[in-house]
Amino acid sequence: xxxxxxxxxxxxxxxxxxxxxxxxxxxxxxxxxxxxxxxxxxxxxxxxxxxxxxxxxxxxxxxxxxxxxxxxxxxxxxxxxxxxxxxxxxxxxxxxxxxxxxxxxxxxxxxxxxxxxxxxxxxxxxxxxxxxxxxxxxxxxxxxxxxxxxxxxxxxxxxxxxxxxxxxxxxxxxxxxxxxxxxxxxxxxxxxxxxxxxxxxxxxxxxxxxxxxxxxxxxxxxxxxxxxxxxxxxxxxxxxxxxxxxxxxxxxxxxxxxxxxxxxxxxxxxxxxxxxxxxxxxxxxxxxx
Numbered sequence: 001x002x003x004x005x006x007x008x009x010x011x012x013x014x015x016x017x018x019x020x021x022x023x024x025x026x027x028x029x030x031x032x033x034x035x036x037x038x039x040x041x042x043x044x045x046x047x048x049x050x051x052x053x054x055x056x057x058x059x060x061x062x063x064x065x066x067x068x069x070x071x072x073x074x075x076x077x078x079x080x081x082x083x084x085x086x087x088x089x090x091x092x093x094x095x096x097x098x099x100x101x102x103x104x105x106x107x108x109x110x111x112x113x114x115x116x117x118x119x120x121x122x123x124x125x126x127x128x129x130x131x132x133x134x135x136x137x138x139x140x141x142x143x144x145x146x147x148x149x150x151x152x153x154x155x156x157x158x159x160x161x162x163x164x165x166x167x168x169x170x171x172x173x174x175x176x177x178x179x180x181x182x183x184x185x186x187x188x189x190x191x192x193x194x195x196x197x198x199x200x201x202x203x204x205x206x207x208x209x210x211x212x213x214x215x216x217x218x219x220x221x222x223x224x225x226x227x228x229x230x231x232x233x234x235x236x237x238x239x240x241x242x243x244x245x246x247x248x249x250x251x252x253x254x255x256x257x258x259x260x261x262x263x264x265x266x267x268x269x270x271x272x273x274x275x276x277x278x279x280x281x282x283x284x285x286x287x288x289x
Contacts, residue, residue, distance in 0.1 A: 042066050052091055054284045055098040062286075065091055071146065091285065097150040099278055103157045111152055120148040121213050122220070158238035158270040159218060166236075169267040173234045173241040176263060180231050180243070187231065187245050187261055196240070196266040205261035209250060219244070223260055240267035 046066075051059040068090055104110075111119075120143060162170070176194050179185040185193075188204030195201035212220040222235045223244050232244040241264075248259035 037066075051286050053095050053286060054282075055095055056102065056282050058098060060091070060094050060098055064094055068094060068146065071142065095283055095285075096274075096278065097154075099274075099281060100150065100154045100157055103277070104153045107157065107160050109153070109156050109160060111149065111156070115217065116144060116148060116152060118213070118217050119152040120144050122216055123148050123151065125213055155216070155218075155238040158274075159236050161270045161273060162236050162238075162241070162267060165269065165273075167267075167269065169265050169269075170234070170241055173243065173263075173265045176265075177231065177234055177243050187243075187263070190243075191261065191263045194265065195263045197262065197264040200262065200264075205245075205263050206247070207260050207262055209248075209253075209257040209259050211253075211255050211257055213255075223258060226258075238270065241265040 042063075046061075046063040049059070050062045052062045052065040053060040065087075069087070072090065120140075124143070172194065176185075176190050180187050180190050191201050191203075191205030195205060197205075197207075200207050210223070212224045214220075215223060216237070218237060219235060219242065222232050223246065226232055226244065226246045228246055228249060230245065232242075235242045235244065243263045245261050246258045247261060250257040250259075
């Protein structure tokens with residue numbers, strides 16, 4: 001009797017495990033093919049480490065997709081927008097961020113905590129007007145890791161690309177600077193002739209007064225290292241090249257503000273490179289899009 005009882009118990013255990021396995025697999029099937037999106041499904045996906053996509057053999061976890069989706073929803077509600085962002089756009093963004101991390105690692109580009117903090121401050125001022133991120137439902141760590149770091153890495157990768165592949169646009173920027181420094185052309189005239197910034201080119205390149213944290217780090221460092229009237233070297237930005245000069249300093253403001261002029265030479269060659277690079281990578285989407 002004891003042996004028979006133990007045998008029955010074993011069959012009960014095996015049956016329970018089989019049913020549990022079947023149920024888990026049904027939920028997994030539902031997550032991928034029926035877009036199940038409820039607390040249990042999310043918890044199971046996170047616990048099992050289910051992927052939303054695979055990029056060159058590396059997982060983009062579904063957990064990241066869910067978190068990004070929730071954050072975007074909160075941001076849009078705070079902003080008063082009722083329109084959503086498709087799952088395809090969200091997941092494509094996560095895949096692109098993974099590709100950027102790959103390029104950064106290949107080029108040995110790293111970001112220190114100090115650099116990231118400065119960039120996060122700049123982004124906060126740009127997005128939230130320097131306000132509290134909590135009104136957007138974001139903690140400081142979430143903003144750092146999910147917004148500031150991917151954006152900063154992509155900017156640094158783009159800058160490295162333009163530094164190494166500077167072409168006609170880079171040469172044009174250097175030639176314009178030589179003309180200004182040599183006195184052949186005034187900064188204002190050069191802005192009118194060369195600048196791709198339609199908002200400032202007919203104002204002599206004047207873009208107003210700025211605090212250092214109002215500018216991205218690669219521009220803020222260059223601008224706030226200038227004396228009045230000094231012309232900067234050509235500054236490489238993710239979207240092209242810039243030449244700066246400072247025309248006034250407001251010492252009464254705290255922190256100090258500088259009146260800045262710029263000449264902008266647009267260069268979108270990194271965007272073209274990244275589109276081509278992305279199309280040649282091994283990417284598989286598990287999530288039903």
